[in-house]
Amino acid sequence: MKIASxxxxxxxxxxxxxxxxxASSDSENQLADGTSSTSAPIPPEPTSLQDLVENSDAAAYWxxxxxxxxxxxSVSIIKTAIIEIGPNTTPDYLNPQIAIDLASKLYSDxxxxxELTYIYYQHEDTAWAQRKLNDFLGKYIQDWQKEQAQSSCRxxxxxxxxxxxxxxKKPAGIVLVSASDAGKEDVNHTSGTLEAHEYxxxxxxxxxxxxxxxxxxxxxxxxxxxxxxxxIYHLDxxxxxxxxxxxxxxxxxxxxxxxxxxxxxINPDPGLTRWEVWDKYPGxxxxxxxxxxxxxxxxxxxxxxxxxxxxxxxxxxxxxKAFEKIYGIPWETAVPLLAQIIYNQINS
Ligand SMILES: [Zn+2]
Numbered sequence: 001m002k003i004a005s006x007x008x009x010x011x012x013x014x015x016x017x018x019x020x021x022x023a024s025s026d027s028e029n030q031l032a033d034g035t036s037s038t039s040a041p042i043p044p045e046p047t048s049l050q051d052l053v054e055n056s057d058a059a060a061y062w063x064x065x066x067x068x069x070x071x072x073x074s075v076s077i078i079k080t081a082i083i084e085i086g087p088n089t090t091p092d093y094l095n096p097q098i099a100i101d102l103a104s105k106l107y108s109d110x111x112x113x114x115e116l117t118y119i120y121y122q123h124e125d126t127a128w129a130q131r132k133l134n135d136f137l138g139k140y141i142q143d144w145q146k147e148q149a150q151s152s153c154r155x156x157x158x159x160x161x162x163x164x165x166x167x168x169k170k171p172a173g174i175v176l177v178s179a180s181d182a183g184k185e186d187v188n189h190t191s192g193t194l195e196a197h198e199y200x201x202x203x204x205x206x207x208x209x210x211x212x213x214x215x216x217x218x219x220x221x222x223x224x225x226x227x228x229x230x231x232i233y234h235l236d237x238x239x240x241x242x243x244x245x246x247x248x249x250x251x252x253x254x255x256x257x258x259x260x261x262x263x264x265x266i267n268p269d270p271g272l273t274r275w276e277v278w279d280k281y282p283g284x285x286x287x288x289x290x291x292x293x294x295x296x297x298x299x300x301x302x303x304x305x306x307x308x309x310x311x312x313x314x315x316x317x318x319x320x321k322a323f324e325k326i327y328g329i330p331w332e333t334a335v336p337l338l339a340q341i342i343y344n345q346i347n348s
Pocket of ligand 1 (some may be wrong): 201220
């Protein structure tokens with residue numbers, strides 16, 4: 001089973017594009033002269049899911065804070081990607097190595113031994129990109145991958161997809177990133193978030209190994225969404241919240257999303273590893289709800305804890321057992337608490 005993800009960029013509704021590399025650490029609380037800004041006070045660090053039920057808004061800050069500290073304290077792994085650019089292509093983002101480094105540092109406790117290649121292509125170079133993927137996978141290519149480049153970039157003005165694929169037999173990953181004129185106006189294509197997201201999938205894949213895909217679909221996509229926001233915007237909480245709001249905006253005060261809806265979504269009856277059970281939901285739900293679950297877990301035990309779910313699953317544990325081992329609470333007990341915290345967050 002292969003993990004694949006497609007990302008169709010959201011249309012820009014705002015021209016706000018905040019560089020993740022321009023603000024100083026902790027700038028959300030203190031001004032340069034040492035006086036306090038008018039931003040909200042820092043919430044107390046959460047100690048448990050029960051605690052977060054009472055203080056649901058603490059999750060965003062502490063997940064960001066622990067991620068920021070993790071990145072700032074991590075030694076660079078120096079995962080240098082090979083970057084290949086189609087002959088007719090100008091990438092939407094010109095510094096993919098920066099984004100890869102940040103995501104790499106976020107999960108620096110985890111094995112990252114793959115040879116890594118990023119392929120950039122505009123619509124004119126779709127066949128070229130597909131040939132690169134064909135060469136990478138060789139005889140292991142699966143039917144659904146034979147038109148992968150095309151499906152991520154169907155037309156000059158419909159070209160927003162990206163996909164991360166790991167080789168089934170050797171430690172190597174390839175990321176196909178589409179590029180377009182519209183992409184050059186799309187914050188997800190120009191900020192590095194897309195590149196960080198896809199590299200997170202590569203780390204997940206390596207951690208899961210032969211148990212690839214044995215995590216909930218929302219875990220795979222949600223962790224990658226959280227990672228893109230927390231890594232690119234690790235220096236500035238306000239910028240993180242702008243990206244977070246972009247990701248979760250369809251959830252805010254959404255009347256369809258009750259606590260029982262959330263419980264069923266997070267822990268569906270047919271089980272956590274049959275990814276088709278999420279097909280009945282709008283496609284973005286595995287991204288936005290998954291991002292909020294990941295954020296809650298990262299606020300308690302740091303970003304490396306959510307990647308450890310993949311590692312423990314890769315060691316042969318079920319997702320539920322891995323969860324209990326890492327977070328110290330049975331999965332079945334945690335699910336309604338996660339649902340309540342998310343419900344509080346999106347309705348506050
Ligand atoms: Zn993805």
